[in-house]
Amino acid sequence: MPKSPRKRALTSPHDALFQWTFSQREHAIGLLKAALPPEVVAAVRWSTLRIEKGSFVDRALRSRHSDMVLSARMGAGRIYFYTIIEHQRDVEALMVFRMGLYMMRLWERITRERPGLTELPPIMPVLIHHSDTGWTAARAFQDIVAIEGPERAALLPHIPHFELRLVDVSGGRAGDVVEEALTALGKVVLWCLSVSGDDARLEREIGRIAAALDEVLQAPNGLAALEALLRYLVATHERLSVQKIGGILEKAAGPRAQEAVVTALDEIERRGRAQGRAEGRAQGRAQGRAQGRAQTLLELLAARFGEVPAEVSARILAADEATLVTWTARVLTAPTPEDVLGDDGRRASPARRPAARKRARRT
Known part of the structure; x- marks a missing residue:
């Protein structure tokens, strides 16, 4: 290809x-x-x-x-x-x-x-x-x-x-x-x-390109071209199934197209499955990293403040990796576990911090 x-x-x-x-x-x-x-x-x-x-x-x-x-x-x-x-x-x-x-x-x-x-x-x-x-x-x-008027010229x-x-x-x-x-x-x-x-026009006017499509399939890279065309048509005609679009192309190009269309559709499905597996693995790795960071953050909080409140623990376990990185960086300076997380992911407001520091000193 x-x-x-x-x-x-x-x-x-x-x-x-x-x-x-x-x-x-x-x-x-x-x-x-x-x-x-x-x-x-x-x-x-x-x-x-x-x-x-x-x-x-x-x-x-x-x-x-x-x-x-x-x-x-x-x-x-x-x-x-x-x-x-x-x-x-x-x-x-x-x-x-x-x-x-x-x-x-x-x-x-x-x-x-x-x-x-x-x-x-x-x-x-x-x-x-x-x-x-x-x-x-x-x-x-x-x-x-x-510009209007005589000044235009x-x-x-x-x-x-x-x-x-x-x-x-x-x-x-x-x-x-x-x-x-x-x-x-x-x-x-x-x-x-x-x-x-426009699904209706695709089916109604496919005959216009029948001869050109047949010539495409006869070219040395005809299968690659057909796959590119199928991918485009599938992406822009979401209401039609892949098999339906393949059938429309087969009908236009005649018997010569049948094997090529089936091969191209198989390749599209194979790549789709491979992409799905790759995305699944990537998602799994990201989730694993996030779980590891969450556990590390919980251990740091426990070492500094003692028992971590249940609501703080729940937010940490539900957070994404980028948020966990931000929260972990606050552990050494935040006065309370709640301040590590801040308000909606931001540091606690200055007005809350004096009282929080007093609570931290009393503990």
Whole structure:
């Protein structure tokens, strides 16, 4: 199974499928050739395409969109392709503004890594969008800047000018692209993105990609691709069982797909069981560490204060490991067992401490 050339935390099934597919040069080249202006396609030396490291999306927004940066030789320099895939089902009015921010961050990194530059390389912004309505917001940055009246013409030259290159997969078909340039897997992935969460459309429109799906299965890494597709469909169609989704794919691709689907489903289930066992072992180790820390804390409290009150003991035995670490650090300075735990996990308030210290001295 091919490994993705980039290792990064994946925030959603959309991101996982997109990164797995288009981090492979063959499919990335197909996507870009399908989305870019013919003049750019003709000028780029596609044999030099590479996947760049790094992400520029704000951490707080990674549940809504993720990015991929690619570059290739064009003329005497390189051109960068900054691609964003949206995870949301609605249209973000200021998406072109966010794209501008990310492009500036990419240019900033380029100039930091190459301090002798006197000119910036071009960046082509590409947006992969899917929603119930299709793209309805502005594509050009200058169109979201509020200027009206006769002064607009005078101000526009002083405002950043760029336009998104849009791949709108809403409605089951990729708009604004040359579909013939896509690889078979690229076509299937864009279609899967377009029907995510819509069970009826998945079943009704699967025939659109039957030929492409059959071609995917015939490829050398067809089983790996099918597993990636199944994982995505299972994650985005939660009301359908794994077997139901496998049956839908079998029906679309014909008899050739049956063995491949069964094999892929077996692999998904095997990995799921292995992950469950690993998570169980990790949880068991964490519980064991917490129990050990709880016992140590109880022994320290008993050594310093004598018998530990039942309510304090109960809270300690129910606490997680991080809380127990905090409480253990207080044993040497807290005046009473209750002050070790504090109020809702915090130290007792100053107003309580004098009285508590008096009780501790009397004992």
